[in-house]
Amino acid sequence: MKDHKDDSMEPSSPGRRRFLGATAAVGIVSAAGATGAGMLVRSGETAAASAGGASHSVKPGELDEYYGFWSGGHSGEVRIFGIPSMRELLRIPVFNFDSATGWGITNESKRVLGDNGGFLNGDTHHPKVSYTDARYDGRWCFINDKANTRVGRIRLDIMRTDKIVTIPNVQSIHGLTLQRVPKTERVFAAGEMIIPTPNDGRDLDDPSKYWTLMSCLDAETMEIKWQVIVDGNMDNCDTDYAGKYVGATCYNSSRGVTLQEMMGPERDWAVIFNVARIEEAVAAGDYFTIGDSEIPVVDGRGAEQNGSKYTVYIPIPRNPHGFNTSPPDGKYFVVSGKLSPTCTVVEWAKVDDWFDGKLDDPRETVVAEPEVGLGPLHTTFDNRGNAYTSLFLDSQVVKWNIADAIRSYNGSDVNYIRDRIDVHYQIGHLKASLACSRDVDGKYLSALSKFSKDRFLSVGPMHPENDQLIDISGDRMTLVHDGPTYAEPHDALMVRADQLNPMKVYKRDDPFFAETVEMAKADGITLERDNKVIRDGNKVRVYMTSVAPNFGMTEFRVKQGDEVTIVVTNLDTIEDVSHGFALVNHGINFEIHPQQTSSVTFVADKPGVHWYYCSWFCHALHMEMSGRMLVEA
Numbered sequence: 224m225k226d227h228k229d230d231s232m233e234p235s236s237p238g239r240r241r242f243l244g245a246t247a248a249v250g251i252v253s254a255a256g257a258t259g260a261g262m263l264v265r266s267g268e269t270a271a272a273s274a275g276g277a278s279h280s281v282k283p284g285e286l287d288e289y290y291g292f293w294s295g296g297h298s299g300e301v302r303i304f305g306i307p308s309m310r311e312l313l314r315i316p317v318f319n320f321d322s323a324t325g326w327g328i329t330n331e332s333k334r335v336l337g338d339n340g341g342f343l344n345g346d347t348h349h350p351k352v353s354y355t356d357a358r359y360d361g362r363w364c365f366i367n368d369k370a371n372t373r374v375g376r377i378r379l380d381i382m383r384t385d386k387i388v389t390i391p392n393v394q395s396i397h398g399l400t401l402q403r404v405p406k407t408e409r410v411f412a413a414g415e416m417i418i419p420t421p422n423d424g425r426d427l428d429d430p431s432k433y434w435t436l437m438s439c440l441d442a443e444t445m446e447i448k449w450q451v452i453v454d455g456n457m458d459n460c461d462t463d464y465a466g467k468y469v470g471a472t473c474y475n476s477s478r479g480v481t482l483q484e485m486m487g488p489e490r491d492w493a494v495i496f497n498v499a500r501i502e503e504a505v506a507a508g509d510y511f512t513i514g515d516s517e518i519p520v521v522d523g524r525g526a527e528q529n530g531s532k533y534t535v536y537i538p539i540p541r542n543p544h545g546f547n548t549s550p551p552d553g554k555y556f557v558v559s560g561k562l563s564p565t566c567t568v569v570e571w572a573k574v575d576d577w578f579d580g581k582l583d584d585p586r587e588t589v590v591a592e593p594e595v596g597l598g599p600l601h602t603t604f605d606n607r608g609n610a611y612t613s614l615f616l617d618s619q620v621v622k623w624n625i626a627d628a629i630r631s632y633n634g635s636d637v638n639y640i641r642d643r644i645d646v647h648y649q650i651g652h653l654k655a656s657l658a659c660s661r662d663v664d665g666k667y668l669s670a671l672s673k674f675s676k677d678r679f680l681s682v683g684p685m686h687p688e689n690d691q692l693i694d695i696s697g698d699r700m701t702l703v704h705d706g707p708t709y710a711e712p713h714d715a716l717m718v719r720a721d722q723l724n725p726m727k728v729y730k731r732d733d734p735f736f737a738e739t740v741e742m743a744k745a746d747g748i749t750l751e752r753d754n755k756v757i758r759d760g761n762k763v764r765v766y767m768t769s770v771a772p773n774f775g776m777t778e779f780r781v782k783q784g785d786e787v788t789i790v791v792t793n794l795d796t797i798e799d800v801s802h803g804f805a806l807v808n809h810g811i812n813f814e815i816h817p818q819q820t821s822s823v824t825f826v827a828d829k830p831g832v833h834w835y836y837c838s839w840f841c842h843a844l845h846m847e848m849s850g851r852m853l854v855e856a
């Protein structure tokens with residue numbers, strides 16, 4: 224890599240350097256494991272800009288303006304930040320095991336984890352909050368699991384995961400996006416890795432028979448409605464603002480299985496799916512199925528002929544990555560070149576023209592292809608017609624004007640680059656406040672930098688990442704915060720604080736623990752009152768209440784080998800008075816927040832006295848909130 228010092232820092236230069244595609248390809252591959260000298264150089268511009276940070280601080284006791292939803296990467300969770308303070312407010316376990324809340328331990332969480340409760344890892348990339356008329360409606364946050372091919376859904380009233388589904392016929396869900404209008408009824412999940420279909424041992428050595436599929440889920444039921452088989456692979460995806468299309472990038476149009484093969488072609492593509500035509504085909508029975516799966520699969524292949532009835536393949540330079548639709552009206556989408564220094568701007572209305580048969584060449588949907596810098600990955604937007612693209616290799620965010628990029632593409636000699644700012648370092652995703660919705664406000668931008676290098680105290684070989692906050696409200700971008708994060712948020716989005724309305728105390732009829740309440744009812748138990756042990760053969764159900772600083776039962780007796788279910792109902796009604804139930808030497812701990820019922824099932828295999836205690840600090844006598852399980856040999 225070249226040293227940054229050699230490059231012009233003029234924000235108005237169209238690109239910091241021009242180069243051949245091959246050079247970029249070598250650059251990005253070496254940077255993947257790299258410590259290029261150029262990455263360490265900081266410009267004077269950034270140091271000066273950082274000085275302006277104080278005005279964006281949120282004072283103790285003050286509330287933030289936005290909720291930030293951060294994917295937790297291979298931690299498998301989702302995190303909530305306050306923006307602009309960048310304070311971490313909550314971690315929501317999704318695909319991971321969580322010691323604090325008992326996610327993966329309690330019966331309620333195991334029901335959500337389902338058959339996949341055996342997997343304790345996940346890799347979350349793209350959190351998406353549900354919409355009504357392309358505005359955040361506070362119902363759900365959806366999240367993909369790249370590691371185990373799942374999609375999870377978080378209820379935003381209680382901030383807990385309530386559904387997880389495994390997507391069949393594909394491997395690795397990477398891109399995840401939602402229908403915006405009239406509201407989120409469909410969730411789209413892009414399969415990334417190509418595999419034989421069905422993947423039952425056939426065609427192991429014949430990658431020409433490997434495929435992947437786009438899946439559409441019903442947002443309400445989380446059932447998979449249909450899938451579309453495509454050429455190439457799929458990476459990131461997004462929808463339009465009319466409820467008609469979903470599109471995904473493809474970085475492996477050659478369907479290669481090695482890095483060299485995947486980097487081969489000069490152009491890959493973005494594939495666009497015509498949702499209405501796919502659903503008509505499914506309704507008409509014009510589909511097939513794969514292996515044991517009953518999901519209708521529609522054939523969207525045919526890249527050589529530019530697509531099928533259901534799809535169009537728009538050629539895009541070299542291994543494109545991000546796919547982002549421009550707010551507030553969703554007129555364009557921007558695809559980043561990754562190994563090409565360009566972004567490609569496509570007008571959604573021209574995709575209509577394509578499907579209406581008015582165009583001869585899918586490239587006619589392209590209205591601009593600005594040169595933005597090295598390693599463009601993702602693009603976000605303000606409310607003033609500007610786009611902001613992350614440049615992995617340049618470690619920069621570049622701000623460019625969409626209308627001027629279109630003018631330039633049409634031959635005008637106009638400079639579309641508005642500003643550049645260094646980020647620290649090797650940025651992946653970036654997202655401006657409300658930029659995926661009609662309410663885009665052009666105030667803040669989160670820059671998720673993959674390397675932090677020298678920005679923080681050393682904590683050993685694993686460095687934190689650096690999620691930076693940039694003020695984009697003025698003509699020039701200003702860096703206002705460095706936010707170290709633990710492995711490894713990929714993407715983030717901001718929702719205005721007034722757009723969410725989480726509960727402060729559970730309702731007793733919450734569906735999250737309804738099944739446990741049903742079980743109690745069948746045992747003749749009123750959870751809000753009873754402290755009782757029910758024996759049913761060698762199955763023992765222990766029902767107890769908790770009110771700070773007491774468990775309703777300070778001892779219970781079982782026999783060695785009994786299968787014991789402990790159900791705890793927190794009768795405290797005051798917000799914040801959470802209890803926990805930890806059973807010593809049994810690997811059991813879980814949350815019970817005010818008015819919540821939680822339960823756990825285990826085998827009492829060790830005779831003797833086993834203490835349980837409250838693990839959530841709730842009262843001056845919290846230490847004394849305990850009891851004994853007596854196990855008879």
Ligand code: RUQ
Nearest residue numbers: 348600651652713
């Ligand atoms: S991808 S660094 Cu998983 Cu969102 Cu682009």
Ligand code: CUA
Nearest residue numbers: 802837839841
């Ligand atoms: Cu209850 Cu601590």
